[in-house]
Amino acid sequence: MITGQNITKTFKQRGGVLAGREVRALRGVDFTIPKGGAVSFIGESGCGKTTLGRIIAGLETYDSGEITIDGTPMSSLRPRKRQPHFRRIQMIHQDPYSALNPTRTIHQTLDAPLSLRAGQTGRPRSWVDERAEELLALVGLDPGYVLPRYPHQLSGGMRQRVVIARALTVDPEMLVADEAVSMIDVSLRLGILALLKDLRERLGVSVLFITHDVATARYIGDDGELYVIYRGQVIERGNVDTIISAPVHPYTQSLLSAIPVLHGLERPGEQPVVPTEALNESHHDAGCLFARRCPFRTDRCESEPPVLGRDEEFPQEHACFHPRRRDVVATPIERG
Numbered sequence: 001m002i003t004g005q006n007i008t009k010t011f012k013q014r015g016g017v018l019a020g021r022e023v024r025a026l027r028g029v030d031f032t033i034p035k036g037g038a039v040s041f042i043g044e045s046g047c048g049k050t051t052l053g054r055i056i057a058g059l060e061t062y063d064s065g066e067i068t069i070d071g072t073p074m075s076s077l078r079p080r081k082r083q084p085h086f087r088r089i090q091m092i093h094q095d096p097y098s099a100l101n102p103t104r105t106i107h108q109t110l111d112a113p114l115s116l117r118a119g120q121t122g123r124p125r126s127w128v129d130e131r132a133e134e135l136l137a138l139v140g141l142d143p144g145y146v147l148p149r150y151p152h153q154l155s156g157g158m159r160q161r162v163v164i165a166r167a168l169t170v171d172p173e174m175l176v177a178d179e180a181v182s183m184i185d186v187s188l189r190l191g192i193l194a195l196l197k198d199l200r201e202r203l204g205v206s207v208l209f210i211t212h213d214v215a216t217a218r219y220i221g222d223d224g225e226l227y228v229i230y231r232g233q234v235i236e237r238g239n240v241d242t243i244i245s246a247p248v249h250p251y252t253q254s255l256l257s258a259i260p261v262l263h264g265l266e267r268p269g270e271q272p273v274v275p276t277e278a279l280n281e282s283h284h285d286a287g288c289l290f291a292r293r294c295p296f297r298t299d300r301c302e303s304e305p306p307v308l309g310r311d312e313e314f315p316q317e318h319a320c321f322h323p324r325r326r327d328v329v330a331t332p333i334e335r336g
């Protein structure tokens with residue numbers, strides 16, 4: 001199990017007109033990813049979901065907070081001693097082509113980490129080739145066809161399967177799939193999602209999806225948890241089906257709506273949700289971060305920050321003073 005408490009991260013813009021300006025990518029995020037569980041982080045571009053995924057995978061530092069992997073708080077270890085823990089969390093990036101070395105055959109790509117693993121675990125050399133074939137078969141590829149080939153000789157879907165096979169060489173506890181199907185041909189996406197779902201079921205590996213696409217979040221399993229992130233904060237969290245079928249935060253409602261903006265359905269005549277880019281993000285952090293875009297805001301929202309929590313009325317957690325089921329048109333979902 002992997003947990004995070006109050007994770008914060010601020011970036012300083014390096015170049016351009018905004019050089020020196022601070023970007024609060026994460027403003028105190030808590031999360032729990034159970035063993036074998038499926039969690040999705042969803043939110044619009046720039047909300048901080050990739051930063052959080054990279055922190056969980058040990059690829060990015062964080063300013064404050066604590067990450068605990070299988071009961072061990074990472075702050076109790078020196079950076080070098082953290083590596084073996086984070087190695088068990090493998091990231092699958094959106095572009096499988098750039099993730100693979102174009103000058104290496106798939107055999108060479110898998111041989112390196114497997115040889116290392118064999119050395120660590122005292123296995124014979126013959127195990128390396130056997131395991132490479134086994135892993136390729138596990139991800140739905142024909143080892144005989146794939147092993148001698150270079151990445152450019154494979155389709156995008158095949159390449160992403162190779163990336164997943166490579167991630168499996170270290171017997172990971174968790175796969176972090178960051179928009180893992182967004183650059184793959186639409187016809188092949190479902191196959192990759194089905195594979196991740198299958199690996200979860202067969203190997204007990206947990207899967208973290210980072211996506212802006214609600215259908216992806218939902219596909220992985222109806223026991224999955226959904227975290228809706230807005231400007232570095234989790235604003236709604238709970239069972240994926242519960243949130244998708246009955247979101248209570250106006251931001252989630254606007255995100256799930258088939259139409260690009262949520263009109264003031266509850267209070268006709270109110271202004272619709274304002275796109276983020278229309279706002280100056282640097283001010284108005286005193287109250288709810290969504291207040292200026294929200295058609296349901298009141299004075300309280302402008303001055304007091306709502307805290308993520310559960311009340312008696314709704315099963316999911318939310319950070320809103322005016323949670324309510326509203327009649328939004330959700331994106332149609334197809335689940336295999």
Ligand SMILES: Nc1ncnc2c1ncn2[C@@H]1O[C@H](COP(=O)(O)OP(=O)(O)OP(=O)(O)O)[C@@H](O)[C@H]1O
Binds near residue numbers: 023043050212
């Ligand atoms: N290395 C960096 N240096 C400076 N700012 C950064 C860096 N990485 C991320 N940011 C900023 O932090 C914020 C969160 O970025 P992040 O990539 O985590 O968001 P995201 O929700 O994953 O967006 P996207 O879906 O577009 O990848 C953004 O404002 C982004 O510009």
